Amino acid sequence: MSHPLGVSRPDLEVTDLPTPEEVFKVSRIGFKELFKYAVGPSLIALGISIGSGEWLLGPLNVGQYGFVGVGWVIVVSALLQTFYNVECSRYVLATGETPVVGWGRVPPGWPLWVPLSVLIVIFAFIAGGWAASAGQGVYALVHGVPPGAGDVEPRLWAIALLVLVFLITAGARRISRALELANWVMVGAILLALLAVDLLVVPFGLWWEGIRGFVTPAAPPAGITATQLGALAGFTALASGLNWYVMGHYRDKGYGMGHRVGYLSGLRGERRAVLASGVTFPDDERNRGLWRRWYRLLMVDMWGVFFVGAILGMLLPTILMAQAVALSGEKPTRANVPTFVASALGDQYGRLTFYVALVVGVLILFSTQLGIFEAMVRVTTDAANATSPRLRRLIEGDPRRFYYPFMLLLLVVISIIIFQSLPVGLVEWSANMSNLGALIYPFLLMYLNSRLPRPARPRPWHYVILVLNFLFFGFFFVNFIADFVGDPLVTF
Incomplete structure (x- = not known):
């Protein structure tokens, strides 16, 4: 029994x-088991999310314009992206295929969409602004x-x-699990440290100004x-399209x-084959109930x-930046925004605060670097x-034989590129290239998700x-x- 979906696959x-x-x-999924075992992929996404937008672009714009x-751009972006993430993940849960593989089912087929999608992702992120910005923080430390x-x-x-x-x-046995654990530590430390610093140094008026700015529709400054x-x-949130x-x-989870x-x-894990094509479930009462349970976990x-x-992750750094601007009497620039908050707080509150802010900044940017790379x-x-039976034969069904050599090649290429421009300029390039995806992939998702087994299909308002x-x-x-x-x- 099989389920046809799309073309060329x-x-x-x-x-x-x-x-x-x-x-x-x-034996059961209770509250403890939910957070110990089921929550995870969102943390990898959040580790990337609380990074270039939250520590660089959000504070830069708020620091310059209020x-x-x-x-409101931040809030609308976060809402739209979370909905979009759910729809991307819906396909993964229903088929076991990652989105880049699923795109190959959309007409005219994988020879167009799969290579194009890989190129767009690499083109968007290979500039390495997230890496160069983290390097600035380490230098200052x-x-x-x-x-x-x-x-x-x-x-x-x-x-x-x-x-x-x-x-x-x-060093991982299971790469996704290693990333989850790293992000549990980093994201937890980031949010707790930012909350503590903000409570100590940011006056209540700035907290209210930040919250009000998030919920007030207004023309851009x-x-x-x-x-x-x-x-x-x-x-904001992640990388839009x-x-x-x-x-x-979610597949690896x-x-x-x-x-x-x-x-x-990982290299320390047992050899694992990844199926070249996905699987799905029958539309019967048992599987409809199981789908609803998995979808609730996703939500x-x-x-x-x-x-x-x-x-x-966006509110806490931006109000801290607003306070840093108030303390220093200066505004951040594209060149100094990775370390601007640490310098301003250090001048006002001493070297300990300077180093705490730097450590937080490095963790924020490194969690992004870890996830994107x-x-x-x-x-x-x-x-x-x-898409390549020849490659599967060459690597003898072990994806690690491709994964790690390609990672080393990419490391060399990014290491060359990051010497070419200011870190924030590289990040702005990546962010706007991410928006290119919004012109393409929502429509590919509509095609794929509308052809899933009936229980997994989106409701009309999702489209x-x-x-x-x-x-x-x-x-x-x-x-x-x-x-x-x-x-x-x-220009406003």
Whole structure:
């Protein structure tokens, strides 16, 4: 028995959904088991999310222009992206295929969509602004002062952090699980430290101003361009139209049919094959009930962890930046924003505060670096394994034989690129390239999800939300191109 879906890829085999208890090896899923075993992929996404947008672009824009007229862009972006994440993950849960493999089922087929999607992800993120920014933070930690504009050493620290990502994945038994555990530690430490620092140094009036700015519809402030807002929108929460590149972790976590397809193991793990094509479930009473259970777990992971964390991850750094601007009497620039808050707080409250803020900044940017670098390798590995029988024979069914050599190659390429521009400039490029995805992938998702087994199909209003993603983020990408070749469409 099989389920046809799309073109140019094999039909999906049909078998029963596993139970969450079977996947997570527990007798029941209670509150404790939910957070110990089931929550996870959202943390990897959140580790990336609380990064370039939250520590660089959000504070940069708020520091220069204030909250009102900027904050609502953050909230709308986070809402739209969380809905989009759920729809990307719906496909993974129902088929066990990662999105980059699923795109190959959309007409005209995989020879167009799979290579194009890999290229878009790599083109968007290979600039390495997230790596270079983390390197600036490490430099300041080592030397006690922010780097100068022409210093080379921060880029060398960025390369060292890329090597650390390689070592984390190489030392893992199951790569996704290692990333989850790393992000439990980093995201938890980031949010707790930011909350503590904000409670200590940010006056209540600024807290209220930040919250009010998030919920007040207002015209963007004078002087800001749509390109700047587009970068902020693109990297609030995650990476707008390219968020799908992270959702494959639900397969490796074993959510739904992902449990039947396999996962990428680390060098210390046992050899694991990942099926080249996915599987799905029959439309019967038992599987309808199991689908509802898996979907509820997805909603908890996405709305209860990712969305809440993304909003806090943007609010806490931006009000801290507003206080740093008030204390220093200066505004951040694209060159100094990675270390601006630490310098301003250090001048006012002493060296301990300076170092605490730097550590938080490095953790924020490194969690982004960890997730993005690994995801570029993961997307390419999944795409190659699914579409090339010759490669599967060459690697003898062990994706690690492609994953780790490609990671080393990518490490070398990024190490060269990060010497070419200011870190924030590289991040803004990546963010606006992420918005390109919103012109393409919402429609591919509509095609795929409308052809899933009936219990897994979206409701009609979900398609409306996907169209809103296209309109909101797509506008910012079109503006970015107009700005790149001439003048932005809008300057406020």
